[in-house]
Amino acid sequence: MKEMKLDIHGRVYDMMFVPATHPKMTLDGELYWGRALYGESELLIDENISEEKQKETALHEVLHAVDPDMEEDKILSLTHNLFAFIRHNPDFIEYISQCNLGVIDE
Numbered sequence: 001m002k003e004m005k006l007d008i009h010g011r012v013y014d015m016m017f018v019p020a021t022h023p024k025m026t027l028d029g030e031l032y033w034g035r036a037l038y039g040e041s042e043l044l045i046d047e048n049i050s051e052e053k054q055k056e057t058a059l060h061e062v063l064h065a066v067d068p069d070m071e072e073d074k075i076l077s078l079t080h081n082l083f084a085f086i087r088h089n090p091d092f093i094e095y096i097s098q099c100n101l102g103v104i105d106e
């Protein structure tokens, strides 16, 4: 199982890549590609979907954690557009992440 720690609004989330059979991947009989579990600070991603879908789903679940009040439709649209933007502009992402806010150590 792959795992990643993410700081979202100062809270550490565990992003975990789990099999589709993981009990938390099903809600009300429906199987999900990803879940954002705020109480447990966990973001779960189905490790059996394609690598590209895993990454898009990871972004989707992060957006849920960034703004838990945002409507699903808005999250879906933002995921789609932001995913394409990030994929097409890696230099911009590097530019943003390298700004010196006093948080990132050399």
Ligand SMILES: [Zn+2]
Pocket (backbone or CB within 6 Å): 060, 064, 072, 075
């Ligand atoms: Zn969603």
